[in-house]
Amino acid sequence: MTETASKRVAKTLGTLGRASGAAVLAISCALIVVPLVFMLSASFMPALDIVKIPYRWIPETWKPANYVRALAGNDGAWMYLRNILNSVVVSGAIAASTVMLSSLVGYGLAKFRFKGRDAVFMAMMGTMMIPFETVMIPLYLIIIKLGLQNSYAGLILPFMMNAFGVFVMRQYLVTFPDEILDAARIDGCSEPRIYWDIVFRNSGPAAATLAVLAFRQQWDNLLWPLLVAQEERMKTIPAYIVKFAAEKHADEGAMMAVAAIASIPVFVLFFSLSKYFLGGSAVYQAGKE
Amino acid sequence: MGARRRVPGLERERARWGWRFVAPGIVFFSIFSFYPMLNAFWTSFFNKKLLSLKSPDFVGLANYVRVLGSPEFWNSARATGVFTLGVFIPLFSLSLLFAALITGLRRGRRLVQAALYSPAVLSSVVAALIWLLMLDPRGLANQFANFLAGTPGVDRKWLADARMVQISTMIVYVWKYLGYFTILFVTGMGKIPESVYEAAMIDGAGPFRRFFSVTLPLLRPTTVMVTVMIVIQCMKTFSTQYLFTQSGAPSAPINVITLNIYNTAMRDLNIGRASVMSTLLFMLMLGLTYVQLRFSRRGEDDL
Helix, strand or coil: CHHHHHHHHHHHHHHHHHHHHHHHHHHHHHHHHHHHHHHHHHCCCCHHHHCCCCCCCCCCCCCCHHHHHHHHCCCCCCHHHHHHHHHHHHHHHHHHHHHHHHHHHHHHHHHCCCCCHHHHHHHHHHHHHCCHHHHHHHHHHHHHHCCCCCCHHHHHHHHCCCHHHHHHHHHHHHCCCHHHHHHHHHCCCCHHHHHHHHHHHHCHHHHHHHHHHHHHHHHHCCHHHHHHCCCHHHCCHHHHHHHHHHCCCCCHHHHHHHHHHHHHHHHHHHHHCHHHHHCCCHHHHHHHC | CHHHHHHHHHHHHHHHHHHHHHHHHHHHHHHHHHHHHHHHHHHCCECCECCCCCCCCECCCHHHHHHHHCHHHHHHHHHHHHHHHHHHHHHHHHHHHHHHHHHCCCCCHHHHHHHHHHHHHCCHHHHHHHHHHHCCCCCHHHHHHHHHHCCCCCCCCCCCCHHHHHHHHHHHHHHHHHHHHHHHHHHHHHCCCHHHHHHHHHCCCCHHHHHHHHHHHHCHHHHHHHHHHHHHHHHCCCHHHHHHHHCCCCCHHHCCHHHHHHHHHHCCCEHHHHHHHHHHHHHHHHHHHHHHHHHHHHHHHHC
16 A cells, blocks of 8 residues: 555646746747747848837838848848859769768778778778868968869869768678678679669768758858858858848848748758658767667 | 799780870879979078069078967967867857757758758858848848847947957858768768667667767767868868958958968069968968878777
């Protein structure tokens, strides 16, 4: 009897604990989302309403013209449209090349035996420890020497692949069944065709995760475009945002419209692929092996 | 006989294909990682100026002496250190707490994780920009702080006061990455076998005891990884500080090392001195990675 009583007490305590835990989480989630709601609501307000005390979450006067101003810029040159296109091109190209090159190199490291293979692998992994800030100036000098400032090539080249991508693809391809590869060889399939038709076509999940990560990372990159793309028409979204916000007559409502426009594509990407990020991401799993 | 002779040839042919597949990687990393790394190290011994046609002079350790003797460098080192510590403590403990709470949740896990993660989806620049407006003297941050403290009309000088602007950059960072590290912890906790908890429960361990005696020790590989990730990321922080200083915040308190490298190279055009700081940053990171490797090895031995 005492046992059932103590069990009941433990159960009540457990329920109470869970309930308060859930309450803490609910409040925290609400607080975390506040700045995002602020961005959206402020993007439809005249600048003066954004600093009104108390803040009105639903705009009293709607000002969708903020979005026009955001796209047209303070100088009316419509440079944001071009800069968004730049971001899409650069991030997209980097995502594609990262997947292609990483899978090629990862395949070579995973499925072929040759002298010095482990040394090559270790050396590549070692580059993960080099902070970009350390190499950015020499890289910038290389780009100047090649005459690639203010060009897509200059923005893309240094990020065409990375050690993390090689690692992920190698780990993924190590488990690829050798029997299939040998069978293809016996059938007289050439090595490049084996890679392309059999290996690459079957690395979907790892390639997709890697592509999303590379795209996302590049979408966020500010430092490199700041160095390489100093001309307005070659800037990417983050560089445009910094410039727009620092301008003298920048309108706060338009600033939030700029921010909202920059965020929409990544939010769409994120929520359509949320299972990769929230269910314990595939890449994280690969990183643990 | 014939077959035996063919096998070494075949192996050599296969090895050659291995090299061919790996070759693009070797070329890429040589040009875009190893060469620049060595170049930065090399340049740190020259008084090289950006865009100068004069060939740089070898100055030995003079750049190192100049940098290590300048108050501006130590100010940057301190700003980076303060930022790292000020982010690490709340970010680590809050994400661990939230992960523990989420693991105990019966329903709505996905929703909570998505909400917590949503700021991580934004660009760093966008995150900083949103906060720039909220931290305005008449903005939401003051209204909220005054509502909590019951002090209407007080301006906390989020972007003007030296100490407050440091705190503001920390807030942006913790807010942005909380969900990311929470999810790493949730994943780590998911790998702890249920049977261990059941055994602890039979032994009469309460929820707190279970957390500190079971979850934390078994979570060690994740905690080590998260610790090093936060520290390395914080030392490389750039966007928030850059946007804040560009928009008129005082620069000295948040002149972190990456911002200093950028300004030394691009504004002062002094590549030699920027390379010194780059080299020092690299050595610091190398040390941290070594620490991580040692600790994670020891963690494996324990298990």
